[in-house]
Amino acid sequence: MAGAVLRGDEELFTGRFVGFVVLAAFLAACGEGESMESFGGPTMGSTYSIKYVRHAGDADSAQVRSEVEGILAEVDQQLSTYRNDSDIERFNALPANSCQTMPASVLELIRVGEQLSAQSEGSYDLTVEPLMNLWGFGPQGREEKVPDAAALAEVMQRVGHQHLHINGDQLCKDAAVEVDFNSIAAGYAVDTIAARLDALGIHDYLAEATGELKAKGKKLDGSPWRIALEEPRDDQQIAERIIDVDGYGVSTSGDYRNYFLQDGRRYSHTFDARTGAPVLHDLASVTVIHPSALMADGLSTLLLILGPERAMDYAEKHDIGAFLVIRADTGFVIRTSPAFERLSGKKTD
Numbered sequence: 001m002a003g004a005v006l007r008g009d010e011e012l013f014t015g016r017f018v019g020f021v022v023l024a025a026f027l028a029a030c031g032e033g034e035s036m037e038s039f040g041g042p043t044m045g046s047t048y049s050i051k052y053v054r055h056a057g058d059a060d061s062a063q064v065r066s067e068v069e070g071i072l073a074e075v076d077q078q079l080s081t082y083r084n085d086s087d088i089e090r091f092n093a094l095p096a097n098s099c100q101t102m103p104a105s106v107l108e109l110i111r112v113g114e115q116l117s118a119q120s121e122g123s124y125d126l127t128v129e130p131l132m133n134l135w136g137f138g139p140q141g142r143e144e145k146v147p148d149a150a151a152l153a154e155v156m157q158r159v160g161h162q163h164l165h166i167n168g169d170q171l172c173k174d175a176a177v178e179v180d181f182n183s184i185a186a187g188y189a190v191d192t193i194a195a196r197l198d199a200l201g202i203h204d205y206l207a208e209a210t211g212e213l214k215a216k217g218k219k220l221d222g223s224p225w226r227i228a229l230e231e232p233r234d235d236q237q238i239a240e241r242i243i244d245v246d247g248y249g250v251s252t253s254g255d256y257r258n259y260f261l262q263d264g265r266r267y268s269h270t271f272d273a274r275t276g277a278p279v280l281h282d283l284a285s286v287t288v289i290h291p292s293a294l295m296a297d298g299l300s301t302l303l304l305i306l307g308p309e310r311a312m313d314y315a316e317k318h319d320i321g322a323f324l325v326i327r328a329d330t331g332f333v334i335r336t337s338p339a340f341e342r343l344s345g346k347k348t349d
């Protein structure tokens with residue numbers, strides 16, 4: 001996964017699923033004592049980037065960077081499925097009928113996952129890591145191929161949010177399930193960073209991690225943070241729509257950068273937990289705008305799993321700001337929910 005690529009006054013962020021173009025103006029006039037600060041680096045197998053307007057008396061950039069990187073290190077220690085010593089991987093290694101004391105943040109994310117699972121009738125599920133590995137997409141995946149029916153049936157015995165429960169500060173399981181937070185971890189990290197920036201008195205910023213982002217306030221020249229939503233292609237980057245963002249998280253999930261072909265059929269890394277298989281529909285990508293980057297992250301994945309018709313029905317029923325890109329014979333078709341048109345370019349209360 002790539003980091004930021006500069007192109008004139010545009011900056012392109014690529015994440016786990018899709019990129020965002022942030023239309024920046026770094027050479028704008030500024031007030032006395034104001035400056036545009038920016039920094040970034042590697043995180044969660046990809047990159048992060050922070051941009052903010054520093055006013056006279058604000059914390060210096062070294063302190064802000066230290067605070068942000070401390071948050072990212074903590075998220076990695078708690079939620080990463082790519083390190084054996086993380087809190088969640090130690091839980092995943094436990095057998096059935098086991099419990100483990102967990103940080104409050106992990107339990108919070110389990111509850112969010114339970115909510116999204118219930119609302120999608122089980123299609124979205126945090127316990128799909130064994131399926132990801134079986135199909136070759138997970139951290140222990142060996143080969144990208146369609147598994148045989150017996151292997152799939154065995155793994156499906158270890159999938160399902162109903163096998164998890166919280167007992168005080170412990171996370172417990174009654175089957176050998178494995179939790180994968182990749183559909184919400186980056187959004188959670190962005191929300192946590194945004195809260196820390198607010199606490200430091202920084203109120204004009206764009207925080208991004210692995211492509212998930214949240215923007216608040218204005219840029220140095222007083223113009224809004226502008227995000228370009230990419231057309232879902234793996235050969236080039238083309239902006240489908242540009243939106244203004246102030247006070248919202250934005251997340252895009254797509255199926256076009258992590259997939260394999262077998263017998264003429266395309267299999268992506270987006271799974272329906274009810275079937276144990278990658279989704280096979282024409283919805284190529286989903287962008288969600290939400291006050292919470294965590295919820296934008298999870299909902300973009302949930303809607304992508306549901307497919308074009310069910311996703312739009314869900315978005316309209318739950319008043320979610322959703323931007324759908326659907327494959328068609330002539331190219332791509334765009335559908336947006338009423339909430340997306342209302343929220344894009346407008347500020348939260």
